[in-house]
Amino acid sequence: MRAVVLREFGPPARLTIGEVPEPRPGAGQVTVRVAAVGVQFLETQVRSGALRGAGLPVVLGKEIAGEVKEVGPGGDPALVGTRVLASTSGTGGYAEIAAVPADSLIPIPAGLGLHDAVALYRYGATAQGLIRAARVAAGDRVLVQAAAGAVGTVLVQLLTRAGATVVGAARGERKLDLVTGLGAGHVVDYSLPGWTDRVREAVGGSVEVVFDHIGGTLGQEAFGLLTPGSGRQVVFGFSSGAPLEVAPMELMGRGLTVSGFSAGLIWNRPAFARELVTEVLGLAAAGRFTPVIGQRFPLEKAADAHAAVEARDTLGKTLLIP
Numbered sequence: 001m002r003a004v005v006l007r008e009f010g011p012p013a014r015l016t017i018g019e020v021p022e023p024r025p026g027a028g029q030v031t032v033r034v035a036a037v038g039v040q041f042l043e044t045q046v047r048s049g050a051l052r053g054a055g056l057p058v059v060l061g062k063e064i065a066g067e068v069k070e071v072g073p074g075g076d077p078a079l080v081g082t083r084v085l086a087s088t089s090g091t092g093g094y095a096e097i098a099a100v101p102a103d104s105l106i107p108i109p110a111g112l113g114l115h116d117a118v119a120l121y122r123y124g125a126t127a128q129g130l131i132r133a134a135r136v137a138a139g140d141r142v143l144v145q146a147a148a149g150a151v152g153t154v155l156v157q158l159l160t161r162a163g164a165t166v167v168g169a170a171r172g173e174r175k176l177d178l179v180t181g182l183g184a185g186h187v188v189d190y191s192l193p194g195w196t197d198r199v200r201e202a203v204g205g206s207v208e209v210v211f212d213h214i215g216g217t218l219g220q221e222a223f224g225l226l227t228p229g230s231g232r233q234v235v236f237g238f239s240s241g242a243p244l245e246v247a248p249m250e251l252m253g254r255g256l257t258v259s260g261f262s263a264g265l266i267w268n269r270p271a272f273a274r275e276l277v278t279e280v281l282g283l284a285a286a287g288r289f290t291p292v293i294g295q296r297f298p299l300e301k302a303a304d305a306h307a308a309v310e311a312r313d314t315l316g317k318t319l320l321i322p
C-alpha cells in the first residue's frame with residue numbers, strides 16, 4: 001500500500017510517498033481503509049524536528065476517517081464496512097490503510113460525510129475542552145487567536161453558540177471574511193499595527209478570555225487585553241515557535257490567570273472524549289455547525305500540505321486524501 005514516509009527531519013519535501021507493507025490488525029485492533037486523514041499543525045513541528053519524539057522512519061498521522069477493513073483476532077466482525085473515526089497511536093495515518101485500537105473507534109452519524117467528520121473529530125474535542133477549561137460563560141468577551149485556523153473555526157462556532165461575545169483575530173481579509181461568516185461578533189486583523197486597540201473598540205474595553213496557541217509577540221499583546229481581576233489566558237500551543245512568557249508578578253498585579261491545556265488529558269478519558277466528539281458531530285449532522293475544510297491534498301502531495309500550513313496559507317482544516 002502507499003504511505004507518506006518521513007526518513008529524516010527537515011523541510012516539507014522530506015515527506016515522500018512510497019510502498020510499505022499493509023498493516024494487519026493485532027488483538028484489540030482493526031484496520032481502516034483511510035478516506036481522509038487530518039493534518040495537524042503539531043505534525044509540521046514533528047516533521048521539521050522542532051518537536052522530537054518520533055523515531056525514524058515514520059509515517060505521521062493521528063486522526064483518520066474511513067471504513068473498517070479487517071478486525072483483529074477476537075474482534076467484532078460486524079464492524080467491517082462501518083464508517084468510523086479513529087485515532088492511531090500517533091503514527092501511521094498518512095496511508096491507504098491504518099491499524100488503530102478498536103476502542104478508539106467512533107461511529108460517524110448518518111448524514112455526515114467522512115471528510116466533514118474527520119475535520120471536526122480531534123479538534124471538536126479540543127475546542128470543547130478549551131471552553132470548559134476557561135469556564136466561558138454567556139456574555140464573556142472572548143478573543144480567539146488564529147480564528148480562521150483548524151481549531152479556531154471550531155472554537156468560534158462553539159463559543160458563539162455558548163453566547164460569548166467572540167472576537168476572531170486572524171491575518172488578512174480572506175481569513176476575516178471566513179470568521180465573520182462563522183458567526184464571530186467582531187473580527188480584527190492582528191497583522192496590522194494597533195490591532196489591540198481595534199479589539200478594545202470592538203468590545204468596549206477588555207476581554208475575559210484569550211485562547212492562545214500562537215505565543216510570542218501576538219500572545220503577549222493579547223495578554224495585555226485581559227480584564228483585571230477576572231481575565232484568563234489559556235495557552236495550548238506555540239505556533240509562532242515561542243510559547244507565551246509571563247512572569248508571576250504580572251499575574252499578581254492585575255489579578256489574572258494563565259493556564260495550560262492539553263487535549264491529551266481528554267483523550268486519556270475515552271468515554272469523556274467520545275461524549276465531546278459525539279456532541280459536535282451531532283450538531284454538524286443536524287446542519288447546526290459548519291465543518292470548515294479549506295484544503296484537500298492527495299496523499300502524494302503531503303509535502304505541499306505541510307508547506308501550506310507552515311506558510312499560514314490555510315483556512316480551517318487541511319486533509320490528505322489517499
Ligand SMILES: NC(=O)c1ccc[n+]([C@@H]2O[C@H](COP(=O)([O-])OP(=O)(O)OC[C@H]3O[C@@H](n4cnc5c(N)ncnc54)[C@H](OP(=O)(O)O)[C@@H]3O)[C@@H](O)[C@H]2O)c1
Nearest residue numbers: 041146149150151170171213236237238239240262263312
Ligand atoms: N494543546 C493541545 O491539546 C492542542 C490541540 C490541538 C491543537 N493544538 C495547537 O493549536 C495550534 C493550532 O493548530 P491547528 O492545526 O488548528 O493550526 P491552524 O490554526 O490551522 O494553523 C496555525 C495558524 O496559526 C497562525 N500563526 C500565527 N503565527 C504563526 C507562525 N509564526 N507560524 C505559523 N502559523 C502562525 C496562522 O494563522 P494567521 O495567518 O491567521 O495568523 C496559522 O494559519 C497548534 O499550535 C497546535 O499544536 C494544541
